[in-house]
Amino acid sequence: MEIAKAYEPKSAETHYERWEKNGYFAPEINRDPNAPKFSIVIPPPNVTGSLHMGHALQHTIMDVLTRWKRMQGYRTLWLPGTDHAGISVQRKVVEQLRNEEGKTPLDIGREEFVRRAWAWKEKYGNTITEQMRREGVSVDWSRERFTMDPDISKAVRNVFCELYEEGWIYRGLRIVNWCPKDKTVLSDLEVKEEAKKDGKLVYLQYPVITTDRKITVATTRPETMFGDTAVAVNPKDDRYKDLIGKIIALPLTDRKIPIIADEYVDAEFGTGAVKITPAHDPNDYLVGERHNLPRLLVMNEDGTMNAAAGADFEGIDRFEARKKVVERFEELGLLEKIEDYEVSLPICERCKTVIEPILSEQWFVKMEEMRDIALDLMQTEGVPHFSPQIPHEKVYTNWLENLKDWTVSRQLWWGHQIPAWYDGEGNVYVARNEAEAKEKAGGKELRQDQDVLDTWFSAGLWAFSTLGWTGEVDEQPSDDSSELKTKTSTDLEVFLPTDVLVTGRDIIFLWVSRMIMLTKKFTGKKAFEDVVVTGTVLGKDGKPMSKSRNNGVDPLEMFDKFGVDATRIYLASIATGADIKWNDVGVETYRNFANKIWNATRFCLMNSDGARVGNIEPQINTDEHRSLADKWILSRLNATSISVNKALAKYEFHTAVSLLYHFFWDDFCDWYIELKKDEINAGDIAASSFILSILEQALRLLHPFMPYLTEELWQKLPGVSNDLHNAAYRNPVAIAPGSDTDATIMLADFPKGDEAMIDERAELEMGTVIDLIRRVRNIRTEMNIRPSDKVAVHVAAKAAMQTIFVTNEAQILKLARADKLVVSEALEVPKASAKAVITNAEIAVPLEGLIDFDKERERLANQINKLDVELQRLNGQLSNAEFVNKAPAEKVEALRARRSEIEQQKGTLRSNLDALQ
Incomplete structure (x- = not known):
């Protein structure tokens, strides 16, 4: 059979449309009701996003696992979806309003803003899902979900209300992380510590009333001094014992504040005296609670100073206010000194704005009970099992043991609006809808809380809300479809717990832990058994990819340049859990590998008239009529199959890729094809059928990593796609339901490997022959012997080894380009001979007449x-x-x-x- 001389990736990549159309990705493609299940939920990418290399890495890993399990006969569900990305979408719509209409959200109101956010999502939100199709991901698109789908919204409301009713959710006044740019609170996990920078430690003097003394405080945030309500010292600090209880005249204000004693103060830091600003620092807040201090907020939502800072500072940006405070203290003679000081700035992980700790009334989830759920699972069942296990399991456990309450309210309009209503007196009514809230309020007029829930709240329900759980006993699907109702209710029973979650280490706490807690709390089941933690794909400069560094690598560009399959298998080859620096040369290597596979298949199909792919039975391995090369390649195939399955079971993707690469390139192409070339070229049907059968199994092994290329070539093998009824050697569901003509490699059996077909003797003997040929080739290269010159090969070995060389003399002479093989117990060769040693044998090649000495x-x-x-x-x-x-x-x-x-x-x-x- 003739195929194109060169491999064109884009031509092969057209198979995706057929796969999706035929329903191959749905678990129902496997019609065996007793088949085991395998399920994964995708970490939902933001609707604002486009495919980046982190996605490509994780999607490759998930697809490898899904395709592998599907070929093993599992009912596989890889469930896709997207996240509403509250802050990101809100920012996009705000920018659109400003740029196109010169308006703000307040100008159009909440209802219109939310309508426009939905319109933005409908127009731009599918970009990443279309790009995912390009990747070849075998997700079940018929089950695609969005974190604000009606059923998921229902689940979110029910979870919030139940947690509130049980006392696990409360509203309170606490210090929170505030982003002045996005004007919303952030959880601790959404705040990143920026690299340490050169800062300033400013020493301010506060006059003590009725004395001639001043007490000096050291601070990196002088602008917050307007919110000071005390100065604290350590009660054991002899320097200040006589000042405890005295009153300070707070400079730049008309307020007076006390000097208090608290063991929180480190007498060794700075001056040993600390300004206490309960509304702007979490530690000061706790000190303030202990001493019943006022909480004075001195900043606006946008990071400017408010009226509490005085008329001279009101409206000034916090950092400008910092400079001005220092100047004023210097003018008053109250600036003691300024020192260089290294500071770590907390920044918003999205917009990189410096976070401001402020006092704010927000909604919180108590995490004590939640933490115990997760810790109990880890301690009793070891769930989740992290891969790689170290250090993630230890870090996860330590984090749980020191968990703080979770701030779940966000000052946004796009998202799940908090299901809480207030009457005119400020009483709160948490309910699943407004009618229920009004009933609880006795019919009073109510207004709903304007805040929305943290995006990670709905994401925490992802493992079970996507499978049909809404929190209601009598579940009614949102589109009144009985088919959907049956599917989702069954999905929850069949596919939860899911088997594995593939994610990055940066969201282990943001997402993984919360899914563990909430899934167990509301379904009684585990969210998943295993967590595969991927490393970060770094830029070519070894630094994290970012727009500011201009070192990003676009996976779509790699697809265009090298092909999807080459990019995928390269990503799998670097999936060790460690960070990896991107290298185009690595992808190019696997592009060359794809070409090698194509060319090898092309050769195997040449002169193959009458040959057919067939069943490789175990007894062939002991068939005395088979050549050593046949027994060897069959043994290598089965050993590789066994090892690949073991590697995938342990999530060692790089190991699986290495095994497949070396089997196909080294064993199959470099040696077996060369050994069988004469027989194939001579039209030997038996030899062609056998090599095609080995090739067909190799393509199946490669399929999870290189789906497009393997499908394209598998379809061309005689006895595969053209003879659907002769399916004895592959899974019967390789035939598409309702189709008379369509078969696919993705539903063929994945080779398990058979220990009985591993022939150690054949591997030892063939390995010895290969070593001999390789060493003779090396001698030819090292001694600069012309390719056209034939050499004499002398081998000294014991009797048993001699038999191996003599039996395979024809192959040795052909592949070593030799015209003479002399086998004996001892070498008898001219002094001018190149020599080498292999296992249990010595080799010599006389050089006389071959080179100019x-x-x-x-x-x-x-x-x-x-x-x-x-x-x-x-x-x-x-x-x-x-x-x-x-x-x-x-x-x-x-x-x-x-x-x-x-x-x-x-x-x-x-x-x-x-x-x-």
Whole structure:
């Protein structure tokens, strides 16, 4: 059968539409009611986003697992969906309003703003799902969900109300993280510590009334002094014992504040006296509670100073106010000094604005009971099991043990509006809808809370709300579809708990922990058993990809340049759990691998008239009529299959890729095809059928990693797509339901491997023959022997080994380009012979008549001299302590590796030169 000379990835990538149309991604494609299930829910990407390399890595891993399990006969559900991304979408719509109409959200009102947010989502929100289709992800699009779907919204309201009724949700006045740009509260997990920066520690003097003394406080945030309601000292600090209880005249204000004693104060820090600002610092807030201090808020939502800071400062940005406070204190002679001080600034993870801790009334979830749910699962069942286990399990447990209450309210309009209503007196009524709230309020006029819930609140329900759970006993699907009602209710029973979650370490606490807690709390089931934690794909410069660094790598560009399959298998090859620096050369390597697979298949199909893919039975391995090469490749195929399955079961994707790469490129292409080439070219039908059968299984092994290429080639194999009724060697569901003509590799059995088909003797014997041929080839290269020249190969070995070489003489002569093989117990060769050693044998190739000895000695000597010069230069660099300490570690390591390589090369060249003396 003829196929195109060159592989064109885009041509193969058209299979996706057929897969989706035929329903291959749905668990119902497997019609066996007793088949085991496998399920994954996708970490829902934001509707504002587009595909980035982190998505591509995680989606590849999830698709590999899903396709592997589907081929193993599981009813597989990989459920897709997107997140409403509260802050991000709100920001997009605000920008659109400002740029197109010059308006603010307040100008159009909440109802119109939410309508426009939905319109924005409908127009732009599907960008990433279309890009995901390009990736080849085998998600069940018929079950696609959105975190603000009506049924999920119903689930969110029911969870909130139940937690409130049980006392697990409360409204309180607490210090929160405030983003002045987005004008909303953030949870601790949404705040990132920016790299340490040079800051200033400012020493301010506060006059003590009725004395001539001043007490000095050190602060990095002078602008908050307007909110000071006390100065605290340690009760054991002798310096200030006589000042405890005295009153301070707070500069720049007309207020007076006390000096108090509290053990919270570190007498060794700064001056040992600390300004207490309960409305602007979480630790000061606690001190204020202990001493019943007032809480004075001195900033607006946008980070400017408010009226409480006085007329001279009202309306000024907090950082400008900081400078002005320092100037005023200096004018008053109350600025003691300013020191350089390294500070870590908390910033909003989205907009990078410096966070302001402020006192605010918000909704919180008590985390004590939630924490105990997660800790109990970890301690009793080891769930979730993290891969890699260390350090994530320890970090997860430590975090749970020190968990704080979760701030769940956000000052936004786009999202799940908090189901709480207030009457005119400020009484709160938490209810599932306004009618229920009014009933609780006795018919009073009510207004609903304007805040929405943290996006992670609805995301925390993702594992079970997406499977049909709404929190109502009599569930009615939102579209009145009985089919949907049946599907979702069954999904909850069948697919929860899910099997594995693939995610990044940055959202283990934001998302993983909360899904664990909420799923167990509301369904009594585990959200998932395993968590695969991926590393970060770094830019080519080794730093995190970002727009500001301009070091991002667009996966879509990689797809266009190298093909989807090459990009996918490269991503799987680096999926070790560690961070990895992106390297185009790595993708290019796998693009070449894809070409190799194509070309190997093309060769196998040449002169294959009459050949067919067939069932490879175990007894073939012991069939005496089979050649050593056949027994060996069959053994290698089964050993590889077993090892790949084990690697995938342990989430060792890089190991699985390495096994498949070396089996296909080294064992199958470089050796087996070369060994069988003459038979294939001669039109040997039996040989062609056998090699096609090995190829077909290899394509199945590769399919989860390279779905498009393997489908394209599998369809071309005789006896596969053209003979649907001869399905003895593959899963009967490889035939699409209701289809008379369509089959797919994605529903064929995944090769399990059979221990009985592993032939250790064949592997040992073939390995010895391969080592011999490889060493002779190396000698030819090292000694500069022309490709057209035939050589004589002398081998010294014991009797048993001699038999192996004699039996395979024809193959050795052909692949080593030799015209003579001499096998004996001891080498008897001219002195001018190149020699080598392999396991249990010695090899020699006489050189007389093959090379010009004088020229070859000169060439080898020159090569050695060049290497000596380079070696001296490297030794000079590596012996320079200053260079080694200051140069990048990877550069030093590369130089050391090069030095080791040169020393090895010199040893080989020296041995070759000695043979010519």
